Amino acid sequence: MPKMIFVNLPVADLSRSIAFYEAIGAVNNPQFTDDTAACMVLSDTIFVMLLTHPKFAQFTPKAIxxxxxxxxxxxxxxxxxxxxxxxxxxxxxxxxxxxxxxxxxxxxxxxxxxxxxxxxxxxxxxxxxxxxxxxxxxxxx
The missing domain is CATH 3.10.180.10 (2,3-Dihydroxybiphenyl 1,2-Dioxygenase, domain 1)
Structure with a gap:
């Protein structure tokens, strides 16, 4: 299996961010999308995880x-x-x-x-x- 990268980004408005990334060519993977996060596929090995601020905060003790x-x-x-x-x-x-x-x-x-x-x-x-x-x-x- 090739190495993959998942870039996790905190976003203020998940719906608007999904639309933005779709506009630049990413495809939403609904299997990993809910009301707190969205998986945007840029290629077979590159994914952008859009996370609401509360969801992002679950992964780091640092301020966003x-x-x-x-x-x-x-x-x-x-x-x-x-x-x-x-x-x-x-x-x-x-x-x-x-x-x-x-x-x-x-x-x-x-x-x-x-x-x-x-x-x-x-x-x-x-x-x-x-x-x-x-x-x-x-x-x-």
């Missing part, structure tokens, strides 16, 4: 950070092409997210953009030239 004013993690997600990077950023903006919170990164062999979801969690979506990923030298910029 306000991702609108502080950062604890940056989430990076690869895409198959530059167009897919632009498409996901556009969908995030159309669904109420904040797009390009950092500068667009264009290094020729790698291209990336960022957005914040409705709760301020930062996602960096990027494309990298497959030849570079396979061990080729990146072109000089």
């Amino acid at each position: 950070a306000d991702a609108h004013s502080s950062s604890q993690v940056l989430l990076a997600l690869s895409q198959e092409s530059r167009d897919e990077v632009d498409g996901m950023a556009a969908k995030a903006g159309e669904a109420g997210g904040t797009v390009d919170i950092g500068p667009v990164q264009d290094h020729g062999f790698m291209y990336g953009r960022s957005f914040a979801d409705l709760d301020g969690h930062i996602w960096e979506v990027f494309w990298m030239d497959p030849a570079t990923v396979a061990g080729g030298e990146p072109p000089s910029t």
Whole structure:
């Protein structure tokens, strides 16, 4: 079985967050969704668990950070092409997210953009030239 990742995010409004993640291409898995949490499938191995604040608090003794004013993690997600990077950023903006919170990164062999979801969690979506990923030298910029 391949390794999987489950990213757990506290959200203020579960229904709105489900709609946001569906708008950027995630699929809700109803088997692991109830009124306190939702499992959003990004790929066969990448899942985002949206948890209400009370549910999230069950897993940590620490205070829940306000991702609108502080950062604890940056989430990076690869895409198959530059167009897919632009498409996901556009969908995030159309669904109420904040797009390009950092500068667009264009290094020729790698291209990336960022957005914040409705709760301020930062996602960096990027494309990298497959030849570079396979061990080729990146072109000089």
